[in-house]
Amino acid sequence: MYIASEQRYxxxxxxxxxxxxxxxxxxxxxxxxxFGGLDVxxxxxxxxxxxxxxxxTHFDLANNYGxxxxxxxxxxxxxxxxxxxxxxxxxxxxxxxxxxxxxxxYGEWGSRKYLLASLDQSLKRMGxxxxxxxxxxxxxPETPLEETMxxxxxxxxxxKALYVGVSNYSPEQTxxxxxxxxxxxxxCLIHQPRYSMLDRWVEDGxxxxxxxxxxxxxxxxxxxxxxxxxxxxxxxxxxxxxxxTERVWLTPDTVKENLPKVIKxxxxxxxxxxxxxxxxxxxxxxxxxxxxxxxGVSSVGQLEDNLIALNNLSFSKEELVTIEKILEV
Ligand SMILES: NC(=O)c1ccc[n+]([C@@H]2O[C@H](COP(=O)([O-])OP(=O)(O)OC[C@H]3O[C@@H](n4cnc5c(N)ncnc54)[C@H](OP(=O)(O)O)[C@@H]3O)[C@@H](O)[C@H]2O)c1
Numbered sequence: 001m002y003i004a005s006e007q008r009y010x011x012x013x014x015x016x017x018x019x020x021x022x023x024x025x026x027x028x029x030x031x032x033x034x035f036g037g038l039d040v041x042x043x044x045x046x047x048x049x050x051x052x053x054x055x056x057t058h059f060d061l062a063n064n065y066g067x068x069x070x071x072x073x074x075x076x077x078x079x080x081x082x083x084x085x086x087x088x089x090x091x092x093x094x095x096x097x098x099x100x101x102x103x104x105x106y107g108e109w110g111s112r113k114y115l116l117a118s119l120d121q122s123l124k125r126m127g128x129x130x131x132x133x134x135x136x137x138x139x140x141p142e143t144p145l146e147e148t149m150x151x152x153x154x155x156x157x158x159x160k161a162l163y164v165g166v167s168n169y170s171p172e173q174t175x176x177x178x179x180x181x182x183x184x185x186x187x188c189l190i191h192q193p194r195y196s197m198l199d200r201w202v203e204d205g206x207x208x209x210x211x212x213x214x215x216x217x218x219x220x221x222x223x224x225x226x227x228x229x230x231x232x233x234x235x236x237x238x239x240x241x242x243x244x245t246e247r248v249w250l251t252p253d254t255v256k257e258n259l260p261k262v263i264k265x266x267x268x269x270x271x272x273x274x275x276x277x278x279x280x281x282x283x284x285x286x287x288x289x290x291x292x293x294x295x296g297v298s299s300v301g302q303l304e305d306n307l308i309a310l311n312n313l314s315f316s317k318e319e320l321v322t323i324e325k326i327l328e329v
Contacts, residue, residue: 002083004090005053012055013310015291017216020189022132022163024092024292026285027307028058028218033241033296037071041078043299048079050300052087054307060192060218060294061126062096062137063118067247069101073125080127091132095122096167096192098137110140110148119155134161135192136177138168145176153184167192167220171205178213188215190291195219195284197228197265197327198258207289216291219284223295225250227258228280229302233266241298264326268319277302278309283323285313 014023029051035044048059065072073095084091097118100108107114119134134155136148152164164186166177178188191210195202202219210217223229226241232255236242242250262276269279281293297303315323 002049004049004087008053008055010055011307011310012057014057017190017291018210019214020163020187020216022092022189022216024058024216024218025056026292026310026313027056027281028060028292028294029056029303030220030294030296031059031061031072031076032065033247034298035072035075036066037068037074038066039075041075044075045079045083046300047297047303049083050303052084052091054304056303056307057090058092058094058218058292060094060220061122062099062135063101063122064099070121070125073122077125077127088128093126093128093131094133094135094165095119095126095131096135096137097122098135098140098167110136110143110151112147112151112154115148115151116154119160123160130159131161133163133165133189135165135167135190136169139166139170139173145173145180149177149180149184153181153186156186163189165190165192168194171209174206174209174215175213178209178215188213190216190218192218192220192294194221195290196222196224197280197283197323198224198261200327207287210289217287217289218292218294219290220294221296222284222293223277223280223306224258225296227255227262228265229277230266230275232259233263239298261326261329265323268322268326272312272319274309274312275305277306278312281306281309282313282315285309286315286320 013026015026017024061073097115101118155161174191181188193202231240236252242252242255266276269276284290284293295306
């Protein structure tokens with residue numbers, strides 16, 4: 001039986017999400033990898049327990065996380081029943097819909113038909129009555145934004161979500177989504193974009209929009225899927241994400257291409273007395289608009305390592321300038 005650590009709120013930092021009433025841990029745990037039906041359940045359980053024990057109150061899921069799609073939510077359902085049910089009100093659970101989930105025209109993108117059916121399926125798999133945050137996972141170029149935002153608003157009105165958010169929306173799409181949601185009476189809580197030292201698109205307008213609109217920001221892949229850690233400094237180890245041919249989101253070519261920068265960044269991290277992963281997390285959190293860094297981990301050790309980042313989140317001007325020079329090349 002799992003009993004959460006009594007010290008769980010002692011070291012985590014909680015940041016306000018935009019101008020809402022909700023606070024999120026500075027580091028949140030993503031369930032994209034590691035918690036699927038093909039992964040080892042006991043490893044996922046140890047990670048989830050340790051995360052909560054260390055104050056990570058936010059778990060981020062999506063309908064399609066697995067593989068197979070849906071299985072990460074099923075894993076969450078099992079762990080909720082066995083471990084986390086007494087702590088439901090201490091947890092912020094999110095899910096999303098937008099990517100391909102089931103066959104036919106109603107199994108992806110942004111229609112009301114898809115989003116509300118998907119949320120019902122997610123709740124069933126997770127054994128939850130409501131999620132804390134329901135996201136539209138990616139913009140839909142064909143469905144009217146009013147329909148997609150109307151579906152998010154309906155999820156809240158039906159009591160199936162407490163808050164709503166968008167992911168991967170451009171600055172202009174975000175502004176429009178925020179306006180539409182505001183008119184409907186359901187504010188847009190949060191945006192979930194990719195952001196790391198190797199992918200800085202959010203600095204080109206999105207963060208300004210989020211600040212103006214009072215929307216929070218939880219950034220995914222802040223470690224560039226493991227590239228901004230010591231994982232690939234001396235090659236591609238067996239079992240590492242870039243070695244997995246069945247999932248092609250991080251290729252060996254990308255790892256090789258970025259390695260010269262990564263080696264230089266690692267030297268700065270060492271000078272700061274930090275691991276590269278810790279510096280990479282501190283770096284995304286330096287932006288006041290960033291509420292939380294949404295990490296993935298494949299072991300308890302990685303999780304513990306990453307949370308140590310919170311011990312040093314500040315940068316000197318010189319460090320920032322040196323990092324900037326490395327990233328510019
Ligand atoms: N909204 C969206 O469209 C979207 C898209 C992608 C992700 N997300 C969300 O963001 C979450 C995080 O994404 P991500 O997994 O790509 O994030 P990430 O934190 O950039 O990468 C995680 C990977 O980095 C490696 N790693 C982590 N800590 C390490 C450490 N201390 N030392 C060495 N290696 C370490 C592990 O790789 P190994 O497996 O090689 O050990 C781990 O699986 C997802 O779970 C999901 O919730 C959202």
